[in-house]
Amino acid sequence: MFRFLAVCLLSVSSLSYALPSITVYGPTGAERPSGASSGAEPSATGSDPGSSWINAYNAYNDVQLQPPPLPSPMPATTFPITVPSQAQNMPGLSIAQRGDFWGFSIEMSVVEQVMGKNGSFIQVPFLNLLAAVAERAGSVRIRVGGNTQETATLVDSLPDNAIIEKDKTVDTAVTNTAQTPTLLYTPELLYLLSNVSALVNAKWYLGIPMNDTSHLRLQIAEAADAILGDSVLGYQVGNEPDLYANHGHRPPTYDETDYFNEFGVVVNAVQQDAKIKSKNKLIAPSVQGQWTPEDVWNTGFLDSYGSSLDVIAMEHYPEQNCAAEFPNGGFGPIQDPQTVFPQYLTHTSSQTLVQPYLNTSFIAQQLGKEFMMFETNTASCGGFPGVSDSFGSALWAVDYGLQMAYSNFTGALLHVGGQNVSYNPFTPPPTNLSLFDQWTVGPVFYSTLFMAEALGTTNTSRVVDLLANDGNEFTPAYAIYEEHALARIALINYMNAQDGLGSYTVSLSVGGVQIGEPNDTPAQVKVKYLLAPSVSEKDQITWANQTFGGRFQADGRLSGTELVQTITCNQGANTCQIPVPAPGAALVFLSNDAQASTDPATVTFSTTAVTKAIETLAIPSSALAKSNGHSGKVPLSGTSKGSSGGATALGVPLSLTFASVLMGALLLVR
Incomplete structure (x- = not known):
């Protein structure tokens, strides 16, 4: 059996991401005309995340826990981190x-x-x-x-x-x-x-x-x-x-x-x-x-x-x-x-x-x-x-x-x-x-x-646990060296804000660790934050101000405007003040190159058409009975110790999915 991928090239959209065209298929795989109007999406009865039958699935459960109290005693909420600018001066680095x-x-x-x-x-x-x-x-x-x-x-x-x-x-x-x-x-x-x-x-x-x-x-x-x-x-x-x-x-x-x-x-x-x-x-x-x-x-x-x-x-x-x-x-x-x-x-x-x-x-x-x-x-x-x-x-x-x-x-x-x-x-x-x-x-x-x-x-990044804040377990930090030079700092805050407490600020200094080593703190750094209102939050999560949305809201693309914070450093004092909200994690880029090497491309895939609205495929129960995969209707196990091999079938029909390719329609020719 020989197959090849045929791509129908299109002009690239001027939007911030490309919108590939889609060939739409019916339930039997036959190609259907595309070009559906952009009317409002229909809503499904029971699709509200609060619906009781939805919450029967663990993937959509409504369990929201109480965040743990702040540690007692509290860790220092202002503390220094001093790191050498060159990998050769940093002991304990990982392999690349x-x-x-x-x-x-x-x-x-x-x-x-x-x-x-x-x-x-x-x-x-x-x-x-x-x-x-x-x-x-x-x-x-x-x-x-x-x-x-x-x-x-x-x-x-x-x-x-x-x-x-x-x-x-x-x-x-x-x-x-x-x-x-x-x-x-x-x-x-x-x-x-x-x-x-x-x-x-x-x-x-x-x-x-x-x-x-x-x-x-x-x-x-x-x-x-x-x-x-x-x-x-x-x-x-x-x-x-x-x-x-x-x-x-x-x-x-x-x-x-x-x-x-x-x-x-x-x-x-x-x-x-x-x-x-x-x-x-x-x-x-x-x-x-x-x-x-x-x-x-x-x-x-x-x-x-x-x-x-x-x-x-x-x-x-x-x-x-x-x-x-x-x-x-x-x-x-x-x-x-x-x-x-x-x-x-x-x-x-x-x-x-x-x-x-x-x-x-x-x-x-x-x-x-x-x-x-x-x-x-x-x-x-x-x-x-x-x-x-x-x-x-x-x-x-x-x-x-x-x-x-x-x-x-x-x-x-x-x-x-x-x-x-x-x-x-x-x-x-x-x-x-x-x-x-x-x-x-x-x-x-x-x-x-x-x-x-x-x-x-670059596949050259080497990581070291900084054991920051005297090794406090709620405020870990890592340094990442790339091509032998300090590139990024990762800061994590496990604490949940309570009564205005819990956030911390790192006074970051680059260089000057060893005798004769110059101070290398840059004039400014860029910071991206991973944030949510609390450690128990399930939906309102952002990475650099962008989100995939809550339950039943994702098409796999980040939405919102990316926000990269710029923090001006005090080169005279050889310090940058980096705030880390509670809870949250900060990724600090020490140079434009350090950030540019991780900037994502802009090509994504767009779901702009659907299959026939009411046609489905009938799937035998034995085909849907799950073990480790947990798609059955009853609770199942994981795939580690105590994993299961079976369950009753999910009692709903299996619908067809969209077909799409990068810059064109995905066609498989036998």
């Missing part, structure tokens, strides 16, 4: 980091909902969101996998031209949260990824199934090498193998040595498969904490398989909310989100999370390997409503991302599930609203923009 440090892990079973129906029907908001990151970072990394990759099987076709279908045959009444249904997919899934990469600079991680190493299925690597080529970054072998026994996928005695042996079976098969061109792009071991990394290394894993590995990967969630999702699952008492909320609002959280991996990050450097947190988010089993979808989670993800970069991770992926997950960076609307309403962008997505601009596009 890429701008696309934060990427996304998309559960394989929810690809149709999140990304598109097939290679011709790509979700336009999804493209816009990827573009927002790629324009700032240079590219965006995406993993398609999770627990559902372990049973994935490539087939030539599926009924109704579906690209994914799940066959759930185990008893759904069983509370074992690892029941993972068989996932069938067609090559069209890979063409979908290829066409996304043709529009946005997206690169992909995929997974080789490991549920049955006696009958390996390597087709995903064979087909992806042929269809995606260099857009494939690697193939994960084993998703959380340390939980295989707990989840009933291996005997109770299954241990690190068993995984070592099974991984060797896959390595040998890949080496002997002439259709797989990428022999050394494997990713492992992806353990989540039941085994330590050292438990795996002690088997001789790296010595035996190092030449086949490209990425050493881990998976970890700082907390789990499994008892709330599975009251009879043996997870103990249900945790109160209000009680756990403060745990996410300190620098100690990120420092604690990286601690178990510092030895492995050093080993990865010695071996010349990437070291990634391959799947993470605020909490497994769907996250905590009110925590995972709060502004506090955005501050946590900024801090956690920068702490991982400082600790020599080379990337991390925020997990994306379905409708019943509160931690999603982005969520498409429930399928019965997709004709009328739009996407919901979660707070942690803003963190990916902050991180991308903090690290820039």
